[in-house]
Amino acid sequence: MKWIEEELSSLADLSLLRTLRESAPVPNRPGYTMRNGQMLLNLASNDYLGLAQHPVIIESMREKLLIDGAGSGASRLVTGNGEQYARLEEALAAWQNSEASLVFANGYMANSSVISALVGRGDVVFSDQLNHASIVDGVVLSRAEHARYRHNDTEHLKVLLRKHRNKRRKLIVTDAVFSMDGDHAHLRELVSLKNEFGAMLMVDEAHSGGMFGSCGEGLCHELGLQNEVDVHMGTFSKAFGVYGAYVCGSRNLIRWLINKARALIYSTALPPSLIAGISTALTFVQTEHWRRERLRSSSWLFRSSLSEAGFHIADGDTPIIPLIVGDNAAALRFSALLEQEGIAAVAIRPPSVPSGTARIRFSLSAAHTEQELVDATRCIRRIGYQLGVLRA
Template sequence: MNGLENELESLQNEGLERTIRTCSNVPGKPGYTLRKDRLLLNLSSNDYLGLAQHPKIIESMRDVLLLEGAGAGASRLITGNRGPYDRLEESLAAWQNCEAALVFANGYMANSGVIRALAGRGDVVFSDRLNHASIVDGIVMSRAEHARYRHNDMEHLRHLLNKYRDRPRKLIVTDAVFSMDGDQAHLREIAALKREYGAMLMVDEAHSGGVYGVHGEGLCHELGLHDEVDVHMGTFSKSFGVYGAYVTGSRTLIRWLVNKARPLIYSTALPPAIVAGIGIALELVQAGHERRQYLLSASKLFRSSLGNAGFQVAEGNSPIVPVIVGDNHTALRFSEMLETDGIAASAIRPPTVPDGTARIRFSLTEAHTEQELIDAIAKICRVGHQLGVLET
């Protein structure tokens, strides 16, 4: 097909071909997964608070499924907006201490839809080079100027803001916690630059919502910066253990998105059962202080242990702990050997990460016990020595 097979062969030779593999949940063991009937410690899950199998969420979804049926049957602006949506959005706005909230089908739709609704030709969007692909694609589709600043380089961001200071609309967009590195954006400095140059600020809390904040509100709340954020976005597919995404902000913002966010307007609404499950998950997230404390403590242990062993580990305190190995084939082999040892840990390669920075992206959940993590660290170190990633 027009050279596709040759290009796929090139991807395979470069260690860049992606494949889809089947996994299954293990009832009663949220920190594990089944793959080819083998029980694996799951160190590649974003279910940070271990809620994906929580019985209260499942019970709520089952009840609404029987009442409302399998699907919404239409977009939210037609007849797809059901009662669970209204209740959830009221709760989200209260949780985030904002005027209003809007639920989207997923994070990709939320980011791409919001950015396209807020920026267009003649405007400029400032974006960290390591932002999620959904942010990048949203900027490209918006047709606004795309001003990418070097990762967490505030002087470069200032330079770009000064360069484009006369543009009619300026939007700064950043992940709060970067999905492949696990480090945090310099939100205090970004907020200060936003004020200085009269820009809007949008923060993606996909990997920080539920993990940070007294009630899991996210990193912006933990740092006391939530009032500086014009567009607060987060997802329900990670700490919440369900599916979907949200945007919170002013009533004016939400009214604008209802009228201009194309992924919302032209997509069938999330099934009511999913929305009901999210509502219960929100209650559990808000009450999950002990879960958050344990998760961050376990992440600190895991990160420091691998760093002390000699691995190249990115700084941070999030449950995302990447081990940089560099070579694509080495990363694939590392992942395969870990699976043989009973650990599911995915190899992440370009273009998801920059060339030469292929890695094993470990991702912890509250469901992992300390002993499970200690045993996993020993196995990871053994494989590291075998592959020459660690010096003997």
């Protein structure tokens, strides 16, 4: 196994080595994290609506834990499908205005197993080049042909659709909001191409669910396209502040996934306490509109402040705000200096992003105050000058 040591050394030389670091929530201080005894403003979490430490969600989980125990004990197709699953899935389907829904253990398992349930050898998947790794791995597992189109380049996608128009099944799949860039997929154009070429369309709302739509349904609803999407996937681990994932669609789609989605069939069901927490979080996502409003306002403030400071920040309306540094080592140094100043913001490097685009990925929460974000941007600006990312 000597080769492992050599490969790890090579990764370290390229500033690409990853390590695990301990973090912990700060009681009664949402929007912060504790690391090495230091309380840090958490600008790295996906807890977009600030629900991860909500006392009502925690209490609902505690109550269910005491009643039904720690685990579900089996897969959903054996004995793990408690009655709380049916109530949650009915609520999710009503929220998404779909016929049915299905809960999965997490987003990675949902994407990887849904894609491989829908397509196989002789089929083709059209996937944006910046789609999440779970989508890429789902295509690989499916054994379908993988036709990757340039990021948000619908003309390139059209060329590929023409090339493969005679394939048995065609699936277009995209993130709604891209996790490392914070920009939107061109969903209207994708719907048009889906209809023109007789393809299926799957949209991953992991980073847009909870934040878009009148009740947090996601970007598809915000654009009025929900009835044009064949497979609507989202997660509970981000805006919901809990854990898990869901797929919404037709009754026949859900029946098919129950029979063919391997991650559902061969995985132990989520514990009852977690289903209770998700159900409670769904209520807050639907009703506490002020969280979306604050997040949108905070995102605009943070973006504009960094742009005015001289950083190249792309326009957008999401809480994912990448600051492109370029060099891997420089991105790591930027992150380390931010931590010294009391800010948690992670350096994102290849293969999570394309080579030469290492960045600090800032991710905001409704739990952050305006003053906290103003102070943070001042600190980021100082470090930008210190590292030469900004020029005087």
